[in-house]
Amino acid sequence: MxxxxxxxxxxxxxxxxxxxxxxxxxxxxxxxxxxxxxxxxxxxxxxxxxxxxxxxxxxxxxxxxxxxxxxxxxxxVKMTAMPQMVALFNGVGGGAVALIAWVEFRTTEGYAHEPAYVAIASLFAAIVGSVSFWGSNIAFGKLQELISGRPITLGKLQQPVNALVLIAAIVFAVVIATGGDAELLMIGLLVAAGVLGVVVVLPIGGADMPVVISLLNALTGLSAAAMGLALDNTALIVAGMIVGASGSILTNLMAKAMNRSIPAIVAGGFGGGTAVASGGSGEVRPVRSTSASDTAIQMAYANKVVVVPGYGMAVAQAQHVVREMAKLLEAKGITVAYAIHPVAGRMPGHMNVLLAEADVPYEQLKEMDEINSEFAQTDVALVIGANDVTNPAAETDPGSPIYGMPILKVNHSRSVIVLKRGMSSGFAGIDNELFYDAKTSMLFGDAKSSVGEIVEELKAL
Missing domain, CATH: 1.20.58 (Methane Monooxygenase Hydroxylase; Chain G, domain 1)
Structure with a gap:
């Protein structure tokens, strides 16, 4: 057997x-x-x-x-709610690991007759699993808008509180590993780790949520692998290490795509603020509006159109009508491509999944590094619900919170059309300088309805 x-x-x-x-x-x-x-x-x-x-x-x-x-x-679940579901289900995995560690503590009378590595691995799994569970629940609440997407911090006390709670969890673990078998010790460890998960994720703004989801996923994998080591379960070890390794790699890639270090993201304080459509002196800045008819005409006479999707497209469920629009353009001999930023949407790969659902050919999906060199030869860049990932301030304004973040350089296109409900800011909570560029026109309204009107105009041409 x-x-x-x-x-x-x-x-x-x-x-x-x-x-x-x-x-x-x-x-x-x-x-x-x-x-x-x-x-x-x-x-x-x-x-x-x-x-x-x-x-x-x-x-x-x-x-x-x-x-x-x-x-x-x-x-x-709707595709727009997929990030929330990923966060919630990932948290369930971490919570399960924490509960298993608690059961192991009870059945072994505080690891009394177990090798040291079993106690250490189990306690590590308990801490990391609890952090992942409660942190994932906070991420779910922010994504579901049950909790404000803005950073919720304790100000200067934030980092000392984080350190104090982490030390408390470690102290409980050390006492247990050295012979403490009182159940209150394990409960204290799980509570301290849970509080740590909450206080670490609450200060992180909506702009960093893709990285947070990936990081918490990696933590759940590592906790599962540690628990597998404690239980001598090969399946948990291998599956946990696959999840932990892949999640860690993805987290690093997401952080690089935002030009932010993982410690800086965990420290919080970025994303979710409130911006207004005004310049530095407070004056109202004019934008140029356009219509679906003018947009259709402009694209119909283009040689190349690049669609730049963002979370706004996901909210409007506009991917299918966008695909219909692209087919009409392709029938006219126009080249159509899709520019995908690594952190567009609310989780890694969000835009890829949405567009794949609409049967967009995979070869038309262009990653940021590949498509940026093509914008200079693009006649029309159609930005649908994308915000921070197209903001030129990331390259031109050293005082901007997103300065240095790699962006899709849509402002290099000959013409830019932005589909948006209004002038609200993105997750980073700052004004998008692209909206005020002389080459940019704004088509206000629901993305699905706006693209649908463009489709009807294209059919009539």
Whole structure:
């Protein structure tokens, strides 16, 4: 039986890795997810076959509850709410690890007869899992707008409070590892770690949410791997390390895309402020408005059009009508491409998923480094709901909070048309200088309705 279980684990790991390879493109992503899911199913079966496994009724009840809650939620969630769901489900994983660590503490009488590495790994998992659970819940609240997206800080006390709570969690862990078996110690550790997750994420503004989601995902993976080490469960170790490693790499890439260090993001204080459409002296700055008819005519006579999607497109669910517009332009012999910024939207890959849902050809999706050199040859850049990632202040204003952040250089295009409901700021809470550029025209209104009007005008031309 031991050999059979080991073989099942090996098969499941191979399916994890093969499924992950399928996530490199939208055409194979669904298949990759299914392959990885089969691998996880095999890993669960292998774990249930482990000698000494009991409480089958309780296990079946837990699985049933998970299926009843998870499947309908995943099927019904809108693409605009996908970041919130990712944050919430990721938090559930961290919370599960923290609870397992607590159970391990209880069943071993405070790790009394366990090797030191079991206690250390389990306590590490408890701290990181609790941080991930509560931090993910705060991220969910911010994304769902149950909590303000602005940084909520304690001012100068923020970092001392963070350090104090972290030290408290570590002290509880050290006391337990050195022989303390009072249950209040473990409860204190979990509470301190939970408070740490809350106070770390609350000061982080909406502009940094893509990085936060990725970082918390990595933390959940690392906590699962540590718990797998404590339980001698190979599936948890391998799956946790895959999640932790991939999440860490993605977090680093997201941070670089914003020209911010991960410690600076964790320190908080960026994003979510309030901006007004005015210059530095307070005067109202004029913008040039346009119409769907003029926009359609301008694009119809272009050689190349680049669509720049942002969270506003996701909110309006405009991806399908954008694809219809692109088909009409392509039928007229116009080249159409899509410029994707790494942190456009509210989670990594948000725009890619939305556009793939609308059957946009993958080869038309251009990453920032690839498309920036093409803007100078672009006749019309159509910005749909993107804000901070197109702000030229990132290159021209050393006093701007986003100065140095790599942006999509749409201002290098011959003409820019911005689709937006109004002049509100983006997640960074600052004015977008692109809106006042002489080459920019603003088409105000709901993105889906505006693009729909453009489509009708294109059909009439």
């Amino acid at each position: 031991t050999t059979f279980i080991a073989v099942l684990y090996i098969i499941s790991f191979a399916l994890f890795i093969y499924g992950l390879m399928g996530l490199t493109g939208p055409r194979t992503a669904v298949r990759g997810n299914w392959i990885a899911a089969v691998g996880m199913g095999i890993a669960v079966i292998a774990t249930l076959l482990t000698p000494g496994m009991s409480n089958w009724l309780l296990i079946a009840l837990g699985v049933a509850i998970g299926v009843v809650v998870g499947v309908p939620s995943a099927r019904k």
